[in-house]
Amino acid sequence: MAPKKKGPAKRLAAGRPPVLQRSKSISRSATKALINKHHLLQKRKRQAIAKGNKVEEAAIEVEIKALGGIEGYQEASLQGQRHDRGGDSSRVLMKWLEPCLSSHGANSGRRLRMLEVGALSTQNACSKSGHFDIERIDLNSQGDGILQQDFMERPLPQDESEQFDIISLSLVLNYVPEPKDRGEMLRRTVQFLRAPERYLDSPHLLASFSSLFLVLPAPCLTNSRYLDEERLVAIMKAVGYAKVESKSTQRLVYYLWRRDRVCKGTESTFSKKEVRSGPTRNNFAVVLN
Structure with a gap:
């Protein structure tokens, strides 16, 4: 046998x-x-x-x-x-940041802190750049080096040592179920970023940090019944951000937002308001209560 x-x-x-x-x-x-x-x-x-x-x-x-x-x-x-x-959205981010990061690296031994929300890999462009100490989190961690954690339940920073220079939300916001929760997520990111005054002695960093890297499917802005770029800019300004960079492709939209001021909880409210009509529009929206 x-x-x-x-x-x-x-x-x-x-x-x-x-x-x-x-x-x-x-x-x-x-x-x-x-x-x-x-x-x-x-x-x-x-x-x-x-x-x-x-x-x-x-x-x-x-x-x-x-x-x-x-x-x-x-x-x-x-x-x-x-x-x-055409993947790895962080390649776009690195292209935007490389000029100021190169100057920073030449004059400082301190690497910047990044929080990557919804991380899928430890081998993207940011990870390989050598410029960042990165904390990676995801709702369902798929590998070593990625902490299983819900950003909305992550404890708020107690001091600056627990804050970050940049947060990445690449294809994360569009997977948050409710419009009001998307607004709350954007508002919450501000509390995890270091104050703009932190960079006053680093003029090469001041223009871009601290910041939020946001990537969305293009139709969230180009074909939404409730959101276009003008409204997104207004919402981000209300939360406490100023637009630094943007790029759009057929599939995705990319943004770099700089923290502009401390979020004091007195921003304008943004309800689910129609900005485009038509039966073929999607219902993606961001609401600030």
Whole structure:
């Protein structure tokens, strides 16, 4: 009798989410379709919860799990970060910051502190630049070096040593379920950034720090019923930010916002107000109460 073939040796990593075991590459269109489907199902799930429809909520949850759950969504996001897909949004950030960071590096041994919210990788352009000490967090950590944590539940800094020079929110805000929670997330980022006065003795940093790097799917601004760039700039100004840089592509919009003043909780309110009409518009919105 022929000896039985032994299966592959079991490893601890086998019990981790499948994103750690790299799947075969899928096409750009399939990646986009998977991400869009996740967003649609999450929206339907929120609506079912709001109506108290437990049967519909359970059915939608089955659909989400069939797509691979949050792990499947993150795998698709990682696929989208590949260089041949135009991925890694932090390359845009590094291009914007490189001139001032080079001057800073030549005159200071202190690296800047970055908080990367929704981190998927420890090997992006910011990580490899050597300019930052980076703390990475995500709701569902997919690897070493990324802390599993909800930014909205992260303890507020007690002093400047716990604050950051820059925060990255790359394709994070669009995954926050409710418009008011998106506004609250933007408002909360200010409390994690060092005061502008911190950079008065570093003129090469003053123009760009402390700052927030924000990346959104382009349709959130270009085809939203409730948000365009003019309204986003007004909302960010109310929160306490000034626009430093921006870039748009067919798929994404990129922004660098500098903390302009201390957030005192007296900003203007921004409700869910229509800025474009038409049946083909999406409902992405940011609300400040």
